[in-house]
Amino acid sequence: MASHIVGYPRMGPKRELKFALESFWDKKSSAEDLQKVASDLRSSIWKQMSDAGIKYIPSNTFSYYDQVLDATAMLGAVPPRYGWDGGEIGFDTYFSMARGNASVPAMEMTKWFDTNYHFIVPELGPDVNFCYASHKAVDEYKEAKALGVDTVPVLIGPVTYLLLSKPAKGVEKTFNLLSLLPKILPIYKEVISELKAAGASWIQFDEPTLILDLDSHKLEAFTAAYADLESTLSGLNVVIETYFADITPEAYKTLTGLKGVTGFGFDLVRGTQTLDLIKSDFPKGKYLFAGVVDGRNIWANDLASSLSTLAGLESIVGKDKLVVSTSCSLLHTAVDLVNETKLDDEIKSWLAFAAQKVVEVNALAKALAGQKDEAFFSANAAAQASRKSSPRVTNEAVQKAAAELKGSDHRRATNVSARLDAQQKKLNLPVLPTTTIGSFPQTLELRRVRREFKANKISEDDYVKAIKEEIKKVVDLQEELDIDVLVHGEPERNDMVEYFGEQLSGFAFTANGWVQSYGSRCVKPPIIYGDVCRPKPMTVFWSSTAQSMTSRPMKGMLTGPVTILNWSFVRNDQPRFETCYQIALAIKDEVEDLEKAGINVIQIDEAALREGLPLRKSEHAFYLKWAVHSFRITNCGVQDTTQIHTHMCYSNFNDIIHSIIDMDADVITIENSRSDEKLLSVFREGVKYGAGIGPGVYDIHSPRIPSTEEIADRINKMLAVLETNILWVNPDCGLKTRKYAEVKPALQNMVAAAKLLRTQL
Ligand code: GLN
Ligand code: ZN
Numbered sequence: 001m002a003s004h005i006v007g008y009p010r011m012g013p014k015r016e017l018k019f020a021l022e023s024f025w026d027k028k029s030s031a032e033d034l035q036k037v038a039s040d041l042r043s044s045i046w047k048q049m050s051d052a053g054i055k056y057i058p059s060n061t062f063s064y065y066d067q068v069l070d071a072t073a074m075l076g077a078v079p080p081r082y083g084w085d086g087g088e089i090g091f092d093t094y095f096s097m098a099r100g101n102a103s104v105p106a107m108e109m110t111k112w113f114d115t116n117y118h119f120i121v122p123e124l125g126p127d128v129n130f131c132y133a134s135h136k137a138v139d140e141y142k143e144a145k146a147l148g149v150d151t152v153p154v155l156i157g158p159v160t161y162l163l164l165s166k167p168a169k170g171v172e173k174t175f176n177l178l179s180l181l182p183k184i185l186p187i188y189k190e191v192i193s194e195l196k197a198a199g200a201s202w203i204q205f206d207e208p209t210l211i212l213d214l215d216s217h218k219l220e221a222f223t224a225a226y227a228d229l230e231s232t233l234s235g236l237n238v239v240i241e242t243y244f245a246d247i248t249p250e251a252y253k254t255l256t257g258l259k260g261v262t263g264f265g266f267d268l269v270r271g272t273q274t275l276d277l278i279k280s281d282f283p284k285g286k287y288l289f290a291g292v293v294d295g296r297n298i299w300a301n302d303l304a305s306s307l308s309t310l311a312g313l314e315s316i317v318g319k320d321k322l323v324v325s326t327s328c329s330l331l332h333t334a335v336d337l338v339n340e341t342k343l344d345d346e347i348k349s350w351l352a353f354a355a356q357k358v359v360e361v362n363a364l365a366k367a368l369a370g371q372k373d374e375a376f377f378s379a380n381a382a383a384q385a386s387r388k389s390s391p392r393v394t395n396e397a398v399q400k401a402a403a404e405l406k407g408s409d410h411r412r413a414t415n416v417s418a419r420l421d422a423q424q425k426k427l428n429l430p431v432l433p434t435t436t437i438g439s440f441p442q443t444l445e446l447r448r449v450r451r452e453f454k455a456n457k458i459s460e461d462d463y464v465k466a467i468k469e470e471i472k473k474v475v476d477l478q479e480e481l482d483i484d485v486l487v488h489g490e491p492e493r494n495d496m497v498e499y500f501g502e503q504l505s506g507f508a509f510t511a512n513g514w515v516q517s518y519g520s521r522c523v524k525p526p527i528i529y530g531d532v533c534r535p536k537p538m539t540v541f542w543s544s545t546a547q548s549m550t551s552r553p554m555k556g557m558l559t560g561p562v563t564i565l566n567w568s569f570v571r572n573d574q575p576r577f578e579t580c581y582q583i584a585l586a587i588k589d590e591v592e593d594l595e596k597a598g599i600n601v602i603q604i605d606e607a608a609l610r611e612g613l614p615l616r617k618s619e620h621a622f623y624l625k626w627a628v629h630s631f632r633i634t635n636c637g638v639q640d641t642t643q644i645h646t647h648m649c650y651s652n653f654n655d656i657i658h659s660i661i662d663m664d665a666d667v668i669t670i671e672n673s674r675s676d677e678k679l680l681s682v683f684r685e686g687v688k689y690g691a692g693i694g695p696g697v698y699d700i701h702s703p704r705i706p707s708t709e710e711i712a713d714r715i716n717k718m719l720a721v722l723e724t725n726i727l728w729v730n731p732d733c734g735l736k737t738r739k740y741a742e743v744k745p746a747l748q749n750m751v752a753a754a755k756l757l758r759t760q761l
Pocket of ligand 1: 438490557605607647649733735
């Protein structure tokens with residue numbers, strides 16, 4: 001019985017690659033230094049998997065930045081603006097594509113399916129001269145072999161590569177990316193031949209786009225591609241990996257009918273219907289790579305349950321053709337539990353990070369082969385049982401309250417126009433009211449204060465004093481700038497999810513549970529392990545302190561339930577919506593406490609609402625229903641005169657606009673600086689709806705300071721499609737990552753632009 005790992009995190013257990021990359025980019029270390037860190041990481045990963053007993057160990061899942069960019073390099077598909085002149089692609093060209101350089105901006109980055117990983121989007125037009133320009137896959141295969149590990153080289157499959165690309169500038173509307181298939185397959189053939197020559201006996205193609213809603217034309221591209229590769233692949237075993245969701249019956253049929261393919265990998269954690277497809281019809285003599293160990297989460301596998309699934313599959317595909325695997329690459333989970341010294345033993349026993357998942361995969365394979373490690377399995381069973389029965393997990397009152405929510409859809413009693421009128425009587429704001437999204441620059445000094453308080457190096461009194469001083473500074477600045485609706489600046493917050501998670505029960509935090517987000521950037525999601533509730537108010541003290549410093553309205557600032565959910569590792573023992581409802585109830589308590597404390601404007605950020613949208617269209621409606629419902633739960637209990645804002649860090653929500661409207665917020669602020677035209681249609685819908693809208697009037701992601709004219713021009717463009725009385729004037733996101741030297745003049749110009757336009761109305 002064999003074991004297989006789809007892919008492994010690259011960053012290293014203590015983010016070694018991150019630090020090596022950043023030091024190289026800062027010119028503090030050499031290319032050789034970076035290469036050394038990378039090869040040490042690769043060899044330790046290969047060694048770890050081989051020591052664990054894994055049979056099919058992946059190579060080429062390491063990357064200096066991103067695996068899709070690696071494929072772009074392999075194919076020599078460098079956009080002309082990077083001035084690459086042929087030859088093997090080196091760090092210069094590679095990192096210029098990833099991060100831009102002094103004269104050319106980076107290539108676009110987008111989310112990898114529904115994960116928080118971002119890949120570099122290939123830009124392809126009819127004139128790309130594909131050529132074999134990065135031998136990385138072969139080099140890594142040989143590198144592992146020299147270390148005594150015979151690996152399975154992993155390539156992004158040719159069809160997935162094209163389906164994830166975007167047409168180059170100038171041919172956006174007209175170009176059919178799949179027409180490039182005949183041009184890239186010759187390069188794939190060169191790579192395959194070299195891998196064969198180097199001694200590879202297996203090769204893995206990742207074709208995760210197979211789980212999307214694909215039309216027959218796209219499905220045919222898979223058939224054509226692998227038929228063309230068949231003769232080159234002969235003599236090699238080939239596994240096609242799919243992951244992240246159920247596969248449609250049509251795609252399943254296409255996949256299992258592909259020529260030259262020996263095995264198929266499926267995500268059986270998310271793919272419950274896939275299991276039925278396999279049971280009803282699996283091609284004779286082919287290998288099934290059964291992804292039963294979850295690559296997207298941090299929970300220990302329920303080994304007994306997996307074993308019974310696997311036993312069922314064994315009777316279908318045959319003993320020698322079943323391979324135990326992970327549901328997807330382990331890239332999307334944390335690296336190694338060994339480094340978690342602060343988590344208590346009970347919680348730790350419930351978890352498995354990448355290193356532990358490798359051991360689980362192997363234990364399952366051995367058990368199927370009749371060599372069950374009884375001690376390992378019984379420890380796992382005990383941990384599963386303790387998780388089910390632990391009083392830390394279950395809170396009857398919370399369960400009951402969440403269950404009771406289902407009866408109603410929690411809407412505010414009056415419609416938004418009536419509410420806005422009531423609010424305006426109280427707030428008395430000018431037309432084109434100005435505000436900001438929440439955070440103000442976080443100086444080194446401020447970060448130091450927070451860190452020292454956390455480490456008990458300064459007293460609570462000193463901490464409170466320091467934060468109060470910071471708030472006062474931010475309030476004074478906003479008054480001086482003459483902003484209409486103020487914020488306290490969020491100086492007490494390190495992260496918009498962690499800050500709330502730390503004060504809610506049911507959350508745990510890791511010291512090193514980092515997951516790559518893009519390039520060298522990693523996130524450390526909290527772990528939601530139990531029923532969520534709010535033992536005491538979380539933000540009321542700071543918001544009312546801030547409000548006491550000014551007579552202008554002070555916005556209370558909260559993170560919404562959907563965003564907290566989507567940016568955490570979520571429990572897998574109840575549906576996501578149950579957990580979301582629980583968080584919503586906790587935030588509801590906070591909203592109502594803020595209102596009682598005299599806060600009349602409350603912003604509930606839902607930065608990640610769109611990001612949680614399922615991959616398959618058939619699941620969108622259900623997700624949006626409970627996500628939007630959760631948001632409404634948080635604020636359905638406030639008075640008409642309390643103004644509820646929400647903020648979203650994106651603007652491409654044309655497809656979900658009805659859900660955004662259904663959130664029934666009084667004011668929506670959105671990121672707008674990057675994609676203007678797309679927003680116009682959204683605005684038109686907004687006009688019908690009547691809520692306030694604040695499309696960001698300048699991009700805070702850049703240090704550039706926009707002029708008054710430029711901002712005024714932008715607002716004018718918005719006024720062309722929006723009614724004057726619903727438009728708000730604000731930057732597009734929080735200002736946390738900017739410097740005061742940038743923020744002050746930018747906001748000054750923003751307020752000046754609003755004032756200028758008020759005189760012209
Ligand atoms: N209120 C948050 C902040 O200003 C919103 C963050 C965001 O835009 N993602 O930092
Ligand atoms: Zn934002």
